[in-house]
Amino acid sequence: MNAVFYIAAAVALISTIMVITRLNAIHALLYLIVSLLAVAVIFFTLGAAFAAALEVIIYAGAIMVLFVFVVMLFNLGPSATAQESQWLSLSAWIGPAILALVLVGELAFIITRGAAIAPAAGVVEPKQVGVALYGPYLLGVELAALLLLAAMVGAYHLGREWGDEATGRRGDGATEGKRDGEKEE
Amino acid sequence: MMATVPTEYGLLLAGMLFALGLIGVLVRRNIVFILMSLEIMLNATGLAFVTAGARWAQADGQVMYLFILSMAAAEVAVGLALVLKLKRQFKTLDADAASRMHG
Amino acid sequence: MIRMTIDDLVALSPLLAIAAASVALMMVIAFYRDARAALVCALAGIALAFAMLPVAASKAPRQITQLLILDQYALFYLGLLFITCFAVALLAHGYLGRLGGQLEELYVVLLLATTGGAALVMSAHFVSFFLGLEILSVSLYVLIAYPRRSARGVEAGIKYLILAAASAAFMLFGMALIYAELGTMEFAQMASGMAGGDVRQELLLIGQAMIFVGVGFKLAVAPFHVWAPDVYEGAPAPVTAFIATVSKGAVFALLVRYFANLGDEVVQPFFPALAAIAVASMFVGNLLALEQTNVKRILAYSSIAHMGYLLVAFLAGGSLGATAVAFYLVAYFVTNLIAFGVVTILSGRREADEIEDYRGLFWRRPWLATTFLAALLSLGGIPLTAGFMGKFYVLMAGVESALWLLAVILAVNTMISFYYYLRVAFMMFRDAPEGEAAAIRPLPSLSFMGATALALLTLLMVWIGVYPGPLVQTIRSMVAGLR
Numbered sequence: 004m005n006a007v008f009y010i011a012a013a014v015a016l017i018s019t020i021m022v023i024t025r026l027n028a029i030h031a032l033l034y035l036i037v038s039l040l041a042v043a044v045i046f047f048t049l050g051a052a053f054a055a056a057l058e059v060i061i062y063a064g065a066i067m068v069l070f071v072f073v074v075m076l077f078n079l080g081p082s083a084t085a086q087e088s089q090w091l092s093l094s095a096w097i098g099p100a101i102l103a104l105v106l107v108g109e110l111a112f113i114i115t116r117g118a119a120i121a122p123a124a125g126v127v128e129p130k131q132v133g134v135a136l137y138g139p140y141l142l143g144v145e146l147a148a149l150l151l152l153a154a155m156v157g158a159y160h161l162g163r164e165w166g167d168e169a170t171g172r173r174g175d176g177a178t179e180g181k182r183d184g185e186k187e188e
Numbered sequence: 189m190m191a192t193v194p195t196e197y198g199l200l201l202a203g204m205l206f207a208l209g210l211i212g213v214l215v216r217r218n219i220v221f222i223l224m225s226l227e228i229m230l231n232a233t234g235l236a237f238v239t240a241g242a243r244w245a246q247a248d249g250q251v252m253y254l255f256i257l258s259m260a261a262a263e264v265a266v267g268l269a270l271v272l273k274l275k276r277q278f279k280t281l282d283a284d285a286a287s288r289m290h291g
Numbered sequence: 292m293i294r295m296t297i298d299d300l301v302a303l304s305p306l307l308a309i310a311a312a313s314v315a316l317m318m319v320i321a322f323y324r325d326a327r328a329a330l331v332c333a334l335a336g337i338a339l340a341f342a343m344l345p346v347a348a349s350k351a352p353r354q355i356t357q358l359l360i361l362d363q364y365a366l367f368y369l370g371l372l373f374i375t376c377f378a379v380a381l382l383a384h385g386y387l388g389r390l391g392g393q394l395e396e397l398y399v400v401l402l403l404a405t406t407g408g409a410a411l412v413m414s415a416h417f418v419s420f421f422l423g424l425e426i427l428s429v430s431l432y433v434l435i436a437y438p439r440r441s442a443r444g445v446e447a448g449i450k451y452l453i454l455a456a457a458s459a460a461f462m463l464f465g466m467a468l469i470y471a472e473l474g475t476m477e478f479a480q481m482a483s484g485m486a487g488g489d490v491r492q493e494l495l496l497i498g499q500a501m502i503f504v505g506v507g508f509k510l511a512v513a514p515f516h517v518w519a520p521d522v523y524e525g526a527p528a529p530v531t532a533f534i535a536t537v538s539k540g541a542v543f544a545l546l547v548r549y550f551a552n553l554g555d556e557v558v559q560p561f562f563p564a565l566a567a568i569a570v571a572s573m574f575v576g577n578l579l580a581l582e583q584t585n586v587k588r589i590l591a592y593s594s595i596a597h598m599g600y601l602l603v604a605f606l607a608g609g610s611l612g613a614t615a616v617a618f619y620l621v622a623y624f625v626t627n628l629i630a631f632g633v634v635t636i637l638s639g640r641r642e643a644d645e646i647e648d649y650r651g652l653f654w655r656r657p658w659l660a661t662t663f664l665a666a667l668l669s670l671g672g673i674p675l676t677a678g679f680m681g682k683f684y685v686l687m688a689g690v691e692s693a694l695w696l697l698a699v700i701l702a703v704n705t706m707i708s709f710y711y712y713l714r715v716a717f718m719m720f721r722d723a724p725e726g727e728a729a730a731i732r733p734l735p736s737l738s739f740m741g742a743t744a745l746a747l748l749t750l751l752m753v754w755i756g757v758y759p760g761p762l763v764q765t766i767r768s769m770v771a772g773l774r
Contacts, residue, residue: 008193012201019205019228023212028220035224038205042235045201048193049242054234054250061257062231066264073268074220077275127247135247136254141295142303142358143251146410146422147258149310153403153426154262156317157433160396161269164276199471206464213457222453229460236467244474252418252476256463259425263456266432270452273436274445 007109008048014102015041021098028074032067033099039063040106047113050126198239206232219274223267230260295356302350302361304343305369306409312336313402320395329395330384330740333402334377340409341373352772357477358419359410363769367617368412368544371624375536376405378628378744382635383529385738389639390438390527397437404430404533408541415552417466417476420545421459424509427538428455434533435526447525454508454518462505468498478552485557496560503561509542512602513571516595520583523591528638531587532631535594536624543601543620547613551773555608565606566697572599573704580711587644589711590630593670596704597623600685603697607688613770615681615688618763622669622681625752629666632745633659639735652719655734660719662749669752671712672705677755684763 018038025031039062046055136144209232212225234253241249300307316332344366352362380401387394407426414420432455436448470476472494473484485495504515511519523531550558558565576596583589601623604615636659637643637652653660669676682705689698755762 005193008197012197015201016204016208019208022228023208023216023221023225028218031221031224035227038228039231042205042231045198045235046238049198049238051238051242051250051253054238054253057254057257058234061261062227066227066261069264069268070220070224073271076272127241127245127250131247132250132254135251139357140248140251140418142356143255143418143422145310146419146426147255149313149403149406150262150422150426150429151258152314152317153400153407153430153433154265156396156399156403157429158265158269160400161266161273161433161436195471199468202464202467206460209460210457213453219449219453226453226456226460229457230463233460233463233467236464237470240467240471243471246474248476249470252421252467252470255418255422259421259459262425262429263452266429267449267452267456270432270436270445270449274449277440277442277445 007113008045010105010109011041011044011048014038014105015045018099018102027095029071030095032070032074033096034102035070036063036067037099037102037106039067040103044106044109053127053129053132195239195243198242199236202232202236202239205229205235219267219271223264223271226263226267227260230256230263298350298353299355302347302353303355303359304347305340305373306359306406306413308340308343309336309373309402309409310406312339313399313406316402317399320399324395326384326387326395329398330380333380333398336402337373337377337380337405341370341377344370344373354415358416359413360415361413363772364544364548365413367765367769368541369409371621372405372408372412372537372541375533375540375624375628376401378632378748379529379533379537381740381744382532382628382632383527385735385741386527386529386635386638388738389735391640394437397434400430400433400437401533404434405537408537411541412544412548414545415478415548417470420549421463421466423545424462424505424542425459427541428459431455431530431534431538434530435522437530438527441525441527443525444527447522450525451518451522458505458508458515461501465498465501465503465505468494468501472498478549482552482554482557485553499557499561500564503565506542506546507568510539510598511591511595512568512598513575513595514568516572516575519595520579520588520591523587523594524585524644528587528631528635528642528644531590532628532635535590535627535631539594539598540620540624543598543605543616547605547616548773550605551613558606558608562606565602566694569599569602569606569697570700572596572602573700574599577704577707577711580708583711584646585644586634586646586649586715587642589646589715590627590634593708593711594627596708597670599704600682600701603694603701604685604688606697607685607692607694609688609692610767610770610773611688611691613773614763614766615684617766617770618684618759619681621762621766622677622752622755625748625755626666626669626676626678629662629745629748629752630670632741632748633663633666636737636741636745637734646715646718649715649718650721654722656737659737659745662745663719664716665749665752667712667716669756671709675753675756677752677759680756680759 015038018034021034022031022038039058043055043058046058206229209225209228212228213222216222216225234256237249237252316336319332320329347361348366351366354360380398383397387397404427407423407430410419410423414423432448432452435451436444438444472490473481475481475484508515573596576592576599580589580592601616601619604612604619634643669678672678672682686698686701
C-alpha cells in the first residue's frame with residue numbers, strides 16, 4: 004500500500020505544480036482534476052473510501068465543472084474557435100493524460116490485488132461516517148445547509164443580469180486598458 | 189498485508205499541497221487562478237483531516253472533510269459569481285483582464 | 292448515538308428562530324417583493340430570536356450535542372448580536388431605498404450572517420467554529436459586493452473573498468494538526484489531551500499559530516489588517532457597520548471561550564507574539580488613520596487600533612480580562628453602529644465617506660452632527676461616554692495583570708487617536724465655503740427608521756457611559772460561568 008501512496012502523492016504534487024505554473028486556465032484545470040483524482044487514490048490508501056468517492060464525484064466532478072463552465076463563458080466570441088483548437092493540441096492534454104494513466108494503473112493494481120492490500124488500520128467505513136454525520140454532527144449538517152443557502156442566495160444575486168451595470172468607473176485607466184485589449188483581439 | 193501509510197507522510201503531503209496552493213494564491217494575478225489555488229489549499233486541509241481521522245480510526249476526520257467540501261463549493265459559487273460580475277461591469281469577457289484588477 | 296431532546300431544542304431556540312427567519316424571509320421574497328414587507332419580516336424574525344433568549348436561558352447552561360453550548364456567556368453575546376443585527380437592518384432600509392432596485396435579498400443574507408455569528412458564540416467544537424465562521428464569511432462576500440452598480444464593492448468583495456478563504460484554509464490546517472495530535476475536536480477535551488505525555492508539542496504550537504492567523508484575519512489585527520481599509524471603503528455603509536461589529540465581536544467572543552477552555556498555559560508560549568500583535572495593531576491603526584481623508588477608512592484604521600486595545604484585555608486574562616473584553620465589545624458595538632449609522636444616513640447613491648462631506652454638517656443637521664460627535668468622542672474615550680468606561684476596564688485588567696508596558700502604550704495610543712477623531716469632529720463645525728453653497732450636495736432626507744435606530748443607540752451609549760453598573764453586573768455573572 005505504501006508504494007501506491009507514494010506514486011499517487013508524486014502524481015498529486017507534480018500535477019499541482021503544473022496547476023500553479025500554467026498560463027492557460029483550461030490547461031491548469033485539467034491538471035487540477037488529475038491532482039484531485041490523485042488525492043482520491045490517497046484517501047483510499049488511508050482507508051477513507053467514502054471520502055475518495057466524494058473527492059471524485061463532488062470535487063473533480065461538480066466543483067471543477069463549475070470552473071470549466073465559467074472559464075468557457077469568458078471566452079465566447081470570435082477568438083473562441085482559435086482557442087478551442089489550441090486547447091485540443093497534443094501538448095495540452097498529453098501531460099494530464101500520462102499522469103491520469105499512472106492513476107489508472109494504480110487503480111488496476113488495487114482491483115486485481117483486491118482486499119489483500121487494503122489498509123490494515125484506520126479504515127473508516129462509509130456507514131460509520133453516515134452514523135457520525137447524522138448523530139453527533141447533526142447540527143453541523145444543518146449549519147452546512149445554511150452555508151450553502153447563503154452561497155446560493157448570494158450567487159443568485161451577484162450573478163444576476165441587471166442590464167445597466169456595465170458602467171464601471173468612468174474615465175478609469177483600468178477600463179480604458181481593457182477596451183484596448185479587446186481591440187487587439 | 190502491507191504496512192499502512194504513516195500519519196506523518198499524509199500530513200507532510202497535505203502540508204506540501206497546502207504550500208503549493210499558498211504559493212499560487214500569492215504569485216498568480218489572475219482571479220480564476222487564485223480561486224483554483226484556494227481550492228488546492230482547501231483540498232489539502234481536507235487531506236490533513238482525513239489523515240488525522242485515519243490515525244485515530246474515527247469518522248470525525250471524514251465528517252470534517254465533508255464540511256470542507258461544502259465550504260469549498262460555497263466559496264467557488266460566490267467567487268465565480270463575483271468574477272462574472274466584475275467581468276460584466278468592466279465590459280470584457282477576457283479572463284486575463286482580471287489580472288489587472290488584482291492587488 | 293446521541294439523540295436531541297426537547298430540552299435541547301428549547302436551548303437551541305434562539306439559533307433556530309434566526310435561521311428559520313432567514314428561510315421564511317426568502318419564501319416571502321419569492322412570492323411578494325416589497326422592501327417594507329421584507330424589512331418587517333426580518334425585524335420580526337430578529338425580535339423573535341431575541342424573545343427566545345429568556346426561554347432558552349431557563350435551560351442554561353446546557354451542552355447541545357458536541358458542537359454547541361448554551362450558557363450565560365453565549366446568551367449575552369447572542370443578545371448583543373441580535374440587537375446589532377436589528378439596528379443594521381433598520382439602518383439598511385433607508386439606504387437601500389435610496390439605492391433603488393430589487394434589494395430585498397440583503398435581509399436574507401444579513402440574517403444568515405447573524406446566524407453564523409450566533410453559531411460562533413455558541414460553539415464548543417472545531418466543526419461549529421469553522422462552519423459558523425464560514426457562514427459569516429460567505430454572507431459577507433455577498434453583502435460587500437451587494438449594490439449592483441458598485442465597482443468598488445465588487446473589488447472589495449473579491450479581495451475579501453480571496454483573503455478570507457486563504458485565512459480559513461490556514462485555520463483549518465491548524466485544526467487538522469491539532470486533531471491529528473489530540474484525537475478530539477471538542478474544546479473541553481483538548482486541555483486534558485494537551486497535558487498528555489506522548490503529544491508532539493511543536494505540532495500543537497504550529498496548529499494554534501495557524502488558528503491565530505485565521506482569527507487574526509477576521510479581527511483585522513496588525514499583520515493581517517491590509518484588507519480592512521479597502522473593504523470598509525468598498526462595502527455599502529450598513530454592511531461596513533456589520534463587518535466592524537458582528538463579524539469581529541463574534542470571533543473575539545469565540546477566542547475568549549476557546550482559550551478559557553484550553554487554559555492559560557496554552558496562551559503562554561504565544562504571549563510575546565500576541566503582545567507584539569496588540570502593540571502593532573494599536574500603532575498601525577492610529578498612525579495610519581492620521582493621514583486618511585476618508586471617514587470609512589479612518590474608522591477602519593480606528594477599528595484596527597480598537598482590536599489592539601481588546602487584545603490587551605484578552606492578554607490580561609482571568610475573569611477581569613473577560614469582563615473587560617465583554618464590556619469593551621458592547622461599547623465598541625454601540626459606538627461603531629452610531630458612527631456608521633450617521634455615514635449610512637448621509638449616503639445614498641454615492642457614499643458620503645469623504646471627510647469634506649461633513650464640512651459644516653452641524654449647521655445643517657445639528658442633531659445628526661451631535662450624535663456623530665458623541666460617537667467620535669466615545670471612540671476616542673472621553674469621560675462620560677461608553678468608550679471611556681470600556682478603556683477604563685481594559686486598563687484596569689491590564690494593570691491588574693501587571694502588563695505595565697501594554698497599559699502605557701494603550702494610553703499613549705488613546706492620545707494619538709484623539710487627533711483624528713477631533714479632526715472629523717471639527718470639520719462638522721466649520722462653515723461651508725462662501726459662494727459655493729449651491730455646489731454642496733443636498734443631504735438625503737432622514738429616514739424615520741434610521742433616525743429612530745440612531746436615537747436609541749445614542750441613548751444606550753450615554754447610559755452605558757454614565758451608569759455602567761447594571762451592565763457590569765450582568766457581564767460579571769455571565770463571565771463567572773465561563774469555563
